[in-house]
Amino acid sequence: MKPRERVLRALMHEEPDQVPLFELGVSPLVLGKIFGKKPEECWCIFAGWETEFGLYEKLGLDCSTVYTLMFSPKYYRGLDKDKFVDSWGRIHSSNVAAGYISQFYIGGYLTTPEKYEEFPKLDPLDSWGIEQFKSAFKAAGDRIFPVAAVGSIWEVQGEALGWENMFRYMFTKPEFVKKVLEDSTNFLIELGKACIDLGAEVLLDWDDYGYVKGPMMSPKQFKEFIFPCLKKAADEFHRRGALLMVHSDGDIRLLMDMIIEAGVDAIQPLEPKAGMDIKEVAEKWGDQICLVGNVDVAHLLPFGTTEEVAQEVKRAIAAAAPGGGYMLGSGHQINDWCKPENFLAQIKAGKRFGKYPLNNLVHGDFNDS
Template identity: 30%
Template sequence: MNGMKFCKKLHLDIAASAVSVFPRKVIRGGYIDEYGRIMKFDKYKGDGTYILGYHGGHFRNFEDYESWEPLNPNDEIRMMHFRAGREAQKQMNNEVYSFPSTGALMECSWEGFGLETFSRILIHHKQAKKIFDDHGKFTLEMVKILAENNAQVVILWDDYGFKNGLFMSPRNYRTYIFPWIKQICDAAHKHDCKIMLHSCGDIYDIFEELVKLGIDAFHPIEPSTANPDYDIFELHEKFGEKITFVGNIAPQMLATGTIAEIEEYSKKLIRELAPGGGYIFSSGHSINPAVTLDRWQAVLNIREKYGNYPINVPD
């Protein structure tokens, strides 16, 4: 409930209610989560805020992974988090919406090992398939449970790339990940539930395929990749009738940009993407501690002034 109230104070309309990535083992400075990821709290020098960050993989090899307790979609804590988010939303008269959110296939798979170790595992098809299938089955069952309990939207946290391209070849995505994404989307849609994919990085080479698989919304179309073609405005021109775009004021701009730059880009997003619907105005990742109050207030001022229908934003 406190998290939802905090979102309201920041004028955020959506709060993510995690139903996975829970701690499995406490370690000095943090914990190892249920996917085998080492997570630690880092102190941001700017204001002393502690931020949870990824610090490598717990698994040294496939055998370590096999000995780890499997993910259980029926663990009661998952639905406790989902119900708590929904109850908080109800108590706040739907001023902030709670969307259940879960790790999925790519990001949580490689991060349990670290990228170097996982890259070696990809050479061994049976091992790679086992890992992706384990996480695919878990995510599918989790989405089914949520959709059957009237979740309206489920967010998948699943970075597929970095600033210079995909984490692995498109062929590997088609082999290991896309069949599960199709099943996940189909299972959600059966209960009129939508799937939002959060993926950082440049995923231009597989974007159209993800649309065809049934993803309903994408966040954030990262604006700071090295690929000029991975552009939210151009992608909206091509796919705006098929999916919802969520984004994408760059965190770098929110941390170091001028107020004028932030205002102009915010207006451009609303002016070009919002008419006709299918757009959610948001940051290009998150609101991190480096974002100053005056810059965030500039974003809110633009949303307050221009973020209502009918859309009318001057050039």
């Protein structure tokens, strides 16, 4: 099967030929070590999507994200030589190291309703961004299935206001918070519609709803502030024949029923260090939403052995893949600290143990082919 059919079958809870391999993204440092290149030679920002997707194809990945407009530098404004405000209103510190730019979030720039209203709003149909998505989809072709990251309903807005302000305003200025989230939802929908017109079939809402120990807000607050936005986006994309995937770190088990009720089709990354045990999640929700990810990037991929990685991959596939509805991937994305050999072991084990029918889940020598 081609990646597109493989991914779509999993999303529809059907069994493809093998469990699809998904990554939100792969660090250019890790790619460089694997392929003997400089990091900047592996990253779409410098080398283009054709190059980055070509490396993903060589690795054997089926699916990854296109995130171009979310990080557009077009409207960045400098505060001083070390800080800038991005197009969403978030303050970053920027360092150049190892041949590419690392941006670190510092705090919110839009700390009051007045600042929020005065700040120029990013146009979802900005021609620069649309051209970037168009070039990415063309580069993907049929060798990798692209998921278009078209915005963030909650996380980016919380970062723009500053988290302390966001949570305080939920109590003191709830209508303002709803206006902010309505704006971000409309952006996500309009950009999503444009990407659907360009050929996108799955859209990604890039949000974080949880901490390691539980949700960032109560289920009641989630129902009031975020659920209507998620449902609005999911309904619109479904009307246009597309699906919605949500990225959320953290322990979101208390929110899962509402995420599913809103119409979300897939949830990523099922962060294992936050208690998102794949067996429990699959048993409770695996027949209602496609599960994506779960291989630990905090400890296992940076510090574990290839044998431990293979065993964890095998466990995840055994728990979530029977009957379809699962895509294997990391518990976030492949970051700078992941060992290249462990990432390769994850891919190798995914291909070995993820072949349908799943009758090859047996202990064995993970160094063989």
